[in-house]
Amino acid sequence: MIRRPIHNSSAASRLLTSPISLFFRFLFSSSSENNTHEPIVSNQNPKSPFGSPTRVQKLIASQSDPLLAKEIFDYASQHPSFRHSQSSHLVLILKLGRSGHLNLIDDVLAKHRSSGYPVTGELFTYLIKVYAEAKLPEKAFKTFYKMIEFNFTPQPKHLNRILEVLVSHRGYLQKALELFKSARLHGVMPNTRTYNVLMRAFCLNDDLSIAYKLFGKMLERDVVPGVESYRILIQGFCRKGQVNGAMELLEDMLNKGFVPDRLSYTTLLNSLCRKTQLREAYKLLCRMKLKGCNPDIVHYNTMILGFCRQGRAMDARKVLEDMSSSCCSPDSVSYRTLIGGLCDQGMFEEGKKYLQEMISNGFSPHFSVSNCLVKGLCSFGKVEEACDVVELVMKNGDALHSDTWEMIIPIVCKEDDSEKIQRFLEDAMKVEISGDTRLVDAGIIALGSYLSSKRQMKRMNVRERRRL
Known part of the structure; x- marks a missing residue:
């Protein structure tokens, strides 16, 4: 049973008999009873009724109810000899x-500011x-100016993260640009x-046009663009169908010693092919090898x-044959x-040859x-x-389309086979032909075997007639 100590009727006395007070006393008295032989932890504050700041931080972190965690935080804050750790503020803000419960965060920030701890970038x-x-771009935007209010100079990583939040919402693009322009005035480069x-x-x-102006500003202010910077613009030009502008960026990139990534080349090849500039596309494909980026x-x-x-198609065939030279x-x-x-x-014989090659390669x-x-x-x-x-x-165990069966059956079979063929065909059509159909149903196997035997008989008859 927990005894309630008799004190005067001061505010401190009323706090110590509150439910949270009883909760603290029960928690820590139980802990000490169970560990009577353990030495007292050196970092505990002897004047604090609830142990060290680290212990309170763990208690706050362990609460599944964020409002209870906030109540514990507030109660401990009211004790004159207790001071929360910085981590307690961070854990509670995240919780x-x-x-x-975003409306309670400002109160935690105010307590952190009055606690005397230096404001760190981690908090923001x-x-x-x-x-x-929480998908709150306006709050993220205001956080930049809250940092300045706390006499903390935002770091580039804070600026970048806020900009990422803003641009992920279409209506905040101009605000992102506004923040970018004002950042330099506040000492953020x-x-x-x-x-x-x-x-x-x-x-x-x-x-x-705005993206390209930003790229120009980047160069003016001696900020070195990276491979990603060029790729973003190359994709932008290609999206607008301005493939020549994209090619100029590639040249500029190569002249400055950058090695374009595979995605940049893929974007350019796609655009050149769509613009029917196939000669330029093939030259670019060959050039990739010379510039240290093997085509995939x-x-x-x-x-x-x-x-x-x-x-x-004959040029396409040459590309396929060239693939082996690039492993x-x-x-x-x-x-x-x-x-x-x-x-x-109309090059069906060539097509048949590549079908055989395809199957022999396991496809x-x-x-x-x-x-x-x-x-x-x-x-x-x-x-x-x-x-x-x-x-x-x-023979490869793959499906044939119903149209294929309808074309080939009348050619191979005689009229007197129609009843038998109809039965096989009905079984075959029970298989649902879809984009990923691979294996053949037993009905189709039977039909295929029947057609194969009919072909063999025809060939034997032809050979016999030739012999006679």
């Missing part, structure tokens, strides 16, 4: 912010983090990241697609794009690839070659 880092998570945050935001907002599968596939779209192997997208391009130009062709080949070969009367494609795909 209140994450629980949505926590505060900005709270407002960022923007760095490369500061400019990058703003340039990216204005490029995405379709304000390329994305770069090669971009070029293959670019050539195929312009009806230059980069084609993937299923490379083959699918190339075969589609060859079919579009499963999408049913659209085989359908395109079969349809093209049949239209030119090359029935045997079309059947070869069907058999090749079936």
Whole structure:
């Protein structure tokens, strides 16, 4: 049982008999009873009824209820001989912010200021983090000026984090620019990241001219741009369809000794291909190797697609063959794009060759690839070659589209087989053909086996007639 001490009726006496007081006394008296043989911790304040600041900090941090944590903090603050640690203020700010009790944070800040502790950047880092998570750009914006109010000069990292919060809300772009301009007046020097945050935001907002002016200011103020700075602008120019301006930036970048990253090259290759500047795109692809950035599968596939779209499948084939010299192997997208391009130009024999290569390299062709080949070969009367494609795909255990079956069945089978074929076909059509269909249902396997046996019989008959 907890005894309530008899004191006078002063305010201090009333505080010590409050529920929080009883909570503290119970907590720490229980702790001392359970550890009677342990020495007294040296950092405890003998005048404080609730132990050391570290102990109170742990108690605040352990509370799941942020309002109870705030009540404990306030109660301890009222004792004249107790002084909270800086960490207690930080923990409580984060706890209140994450629980949505933002109106109580200013009170904690005021107590921190009056406690005599020096104001640190960590305190405001926590505060900005709270407002960022709560999606409160206006509060984040005002935090910059609150730092100045506390006689603390914001660091570039604080400026950058506030700008990131502001630009993530479309309506705060101008406020971000306003803060950027006033930062220098308060002794905060923007760095490369500061400019990058703003340039990216204005490029995405379709304000390329402002982003480019910021890049110019960056150079004027001797802030060294990085690879990311150039990439942001290159992407901005390409998004606007100004690929020549993007290429000029690449040249400037290379002249200053920067090695462009893969994403910059990918952006440029995409834009050049869309602008049908395929010669320039291929030259850029070759130039990558000389500048220390080996092309990867994305770069090669971009070029293959670019050539195929312009009806230059033979050039696309050369790109695929060049891949081996860069130790980069084609993937299923490379083959699918190339075969589609060859079919579009009526080069079905070439397409069939690359289908065989694709399967031999362990890739499963999408049913659209085989359908395109079969349809093209049949239209030119090359029935045997079309059947070869069907058999090749079936042996690999891949699906054929219903259109493919409808084209090939009448060619291989006789009229008197119609009932049997209809039964197989009904089973085959039970399989739902989708974009990722790979394995063939038992009904389709039966149909494929039947068609294969019919082809073998036809071939035997042809050989027999030739012999006679």
